[in-house]
Amino acid sequence: MIDSHQLLFFLSALGAFNGFILSLYFAINARKKNSANYFLSLLMLVLSIRIIKSVFFYFNPNLSNIFIQIGLSACILIGPFLFLYLKSNEKKENWIKHVIPSLTAITIVGFFYPYVQHKAVWQVWIVKAIYLQWLVYIILSEKYIRPIIQKIKEKESFKKIDIWSLSIYIGVAIIWLAYTVASYTSYIIGALSFTFVLYLIALLLIFRNSSEPNFLHEKEKYKNKEIDPEMLAVIDQKLALIIEKELYLNPFFSLDDAAKELKVSKHILSQYVNEILGKSFSNLIKEYRIEKAKRLLETENKITLENLGYDSGFNSESTFFTAFKKTTGLTPAEYQKSYSK
Structure with a gap:
């Protein structure tokens, strides 16, 4: 008989595991080898690293500090990869100026202030700074979601990629919010949110690859139907x-x-x-x-x-x-x- 503790572990860990699988899927098996697929793959990867750290720390408070530091550090790339993914659907973006500075900053901070020796500094300052940077990128990414929201307001038909991009954006925002309020609720809520969001995204992936019309977009089929x-x-x-x-x-x-x-x-x-x-x-x-x-x-x-x-x-x-x-x-x-x- 599975008790509630085991069920909670299963549900929260399941999201992280499937996140890694989806990351590999977008990197290797995605049909279109373009930058958007790779940014999405990397976004899934860093989210999964962050989630798996949360799961193991919640169920094993004695988790090695190096894993905690890696998990927290991964958050600094979530925002940039979200921004790069959404922007790459419209035009190319120089990923170096978004990824390298963030990666360099967290590496330097981690070297001079390792989590094992400076837990208080991480909890009071570093983690808050990382979440703030994550929020800034969510706000910057809103620019590429705005046209989709406008289509919804004006009751205009939209493409499957619009639904997909909006789902990714909302999902990342929900996960950010879950971790931000975790101190007032429960630490595991971020991992559970990821599992929930991930399965919604997986559902959309199935519909996106389906030959049937999208459940939110009844596509007009003009092929072989010329106007008199x-x-x-x-x-x-x-x-x-x-x-x-x-x-x-x-x-x-x-x-x-x-x-x-x-x-x-x-x-x-x-x-x-x-x-x-x-x-x-x-x-x-x-x-x-x-x-x-x-x-x-x-x-x-x-x-x-x-x-x-x-x-x-x-x-x-x-x-x-x-x-x-x-x-x-x-x-x-x-x-x-x-x-x-």
Whole structure:
């Protein structure tokens, strides 16, 4: 009969073991040999090292101090590898400036202040500094998660890699939080959190590699389904109605609304926007709204920048300013100033 103590050990150790397996999978057997896979592999590796240390220390307080130091030191690379993984999905990043300084710093600290002789220093200062650095990288990584969150807010379809990246980000944040509050709860909660998060990620991996549509993303299948030339002309003409009637000023205007207004099928309209215009429906509407904002800045002298986003169809100030700067390269104030010259 397995008692609760043994079950707790099994569940917490299971996550660490499977973390090592996943790390090897991404490093060796991943289909696409790119930097993202290797950063993800290294992220899983350092997380697993940190977790296995927690498990053995919790169930064996007499664990050798060198293993404790290695486990704690591994945390300093979790943040950098998370950041590098998320950023590498968009563009390449110089990993050296993120990894080498952190690795050098923890090596020097560990050499001059070994855990076995300076437990108090580690517990009061070093561990807190490591967790702070981890948090800084979580905050920096949010930049690459923001577009995915925006897609969710705007009810836009997103790719499987979006769900995958968001899951990795949230998982690492949960593990960081679990260890941060461990002194107020239980030390083993970090390991249990990792096991829980890891199985969610493994589940997503199964769906990601499945030929079936993702359970959170019903993928539009356009292959071998060309739009009739006459329908292309009809949609091209009808699409102008969105601008003429300024339907995009409704902050909740969706693909469904557009299809009903233009009297075409949602699937055909989505295919047209994606294949012919080369963009998502959400980005198309965003462009219409930015153009509206630019016209307001050019013609309305008394309009306030605070209300400009809402008057252009955006449902929040921050979303508007981010989209405007990304599209024009200028803030609304800078654009207004440059136009008035």
